[in-house]
Amino acid sequence: MKSIDQAPLAGKKVLVRVDYNVPQNEQLQPTSVTRIKRTLETVNKITNDGGIAILMSHLGRPKGEANDTLSLKHILSAVCETLGKPVIFLGDVLDADIEDKINRLHPGDVALLENLRFHKEEEEGDLEFAKAIAKLGDIYVNDAFGTAHREHASTATIARLFPGKAYAGYLLYSEVQSLKKVLEEKKSPFTAIIGGAKVSTKLNILKNLMEKVDNLIIGGGMSYTFIAALGFTYGDSLFEEEMVPVAKEILEDAKRRGINLYLPVDYVCADKFANDANVLLTKDQNVPNGWEGMDAGPNTRNLFREVILGSKTILWNGPVGVFEFDTFDGGTKAVAEAVVEATKNGAYSLIGGGDTIAALGKFGLSKEVSYISTGGGAMLEYLEGIELPGIKALEEN
Ligand code: AMP
DSSP states (O other): OOBGGGSOOTTOEEEEEOOOOOOBOTTSOBSOOHHHHTTHHHHHHHHHTTOEEEEEOOOSOOTTSOOGGGOGGGGHHHHHHHHTSOOEEEEOTTOTTHHHHHHTOOTTOEEEEOOGGGSHHHHHTOHHHHHHHHTTOSEEEEOOGGGTTSOOIIIIIGGGGSTTOEEEOHHHHHHHHHHHHHHTSOOSSEEEEEOSSOHHHHHHHHHHHTTTOSEEEEOGGGHHHHHHHTTOOBTTSOOOGGGHHHHHHHHHHHHHHTOEEEOOSSEEEESSSSTTSOEEEOSSSOBOTTOEEEEEOHHHHHHHHHHHHTOSEEEEESOSSOTTSGGGOHHHHHHHHHHHHHHHTTOEEEEESHHHHHHHHHTTOGGGSSEEEOOTHHHHHHHTTOOOHHHHHHHTO
């Protein structure tokens, strides 16, 4: 995969696939501009080198039809503000005058096309639609890691129409490099911390990680299914009965492979799912009847901390407790602090998943880890070992 650093940009019309699928309020204004901010380096590189940046994205799910509510013109002023320069709104990619508009742009200009998903051909990965986009530019840059798991016209099909001239933007490049650093070029001991609500949504990640990790920490709501598989009581905790055989398989597989698998050894429990619930600390791995496991207890925090501090590579996805409630955020905070300390001692730490990122933010530790992946679904699929079409198309270019 070639990075934008290798692209000759001067005087070129550069088609840049970005992911500006931002959350919006009722006035259609972005409530977070993180996704826009993360493309700043790529856009600056193009304009500083004398290229023309033609940005294209999707927004929401218009299902193949034009829909004013989901027009990118609503986020245009936020894009201008975040990128710190004027951005020309070009309108729809299939408009009759689109080529004229693009021909009037000058080196250093930044322009934005309308929501690509106004055409059903975008999500179909349609070749003719990709060709219609491709004829507007000289080279192609993909900086939309968050959409790299989709085989769409503007992410995968189009890259093949730019042989030798398709590049990864800085965001996409750094996301892929950080995931490779953890999964393929890792330094041992490699510890994965997997938490969150359900085993079922993390199952394929767990299976893929079994081939790579030295230590596997399983925490949060999903740990109670494993606890049950070991024969302990889980009270009113989150529990997926149909996942018990799978949990048993994972426990056996870990033993067979010599992986150290760590589960909580004590819990902070609640008598209702609320911040002001009554609290009970268990003495062991059993959750009493009428109580729900909400967070890792003190012995668990010490155990997890020791494992994390002994690691050279760390992957963390999923909180180990209901961190949204202050009463039950101590376990997740302890994990976050241990990851930060290990990073300071030289370990490489990759953190991903909306809730885990939010937890780090809550504790003011977002800047203290090696890399935060904002890739969402694309990151999860990468961790599952699935080849991402957007990345594959760039690698084969
Ligand atoms: P996920 O999206 O699967 O990563 O799950 C994240 C959610 O899991 C967060 O909102 C946490 O509050 C929740 N969670 C973590 N631990 C528990 C627990 N012990 N009981 C219920 N929910 C939990």
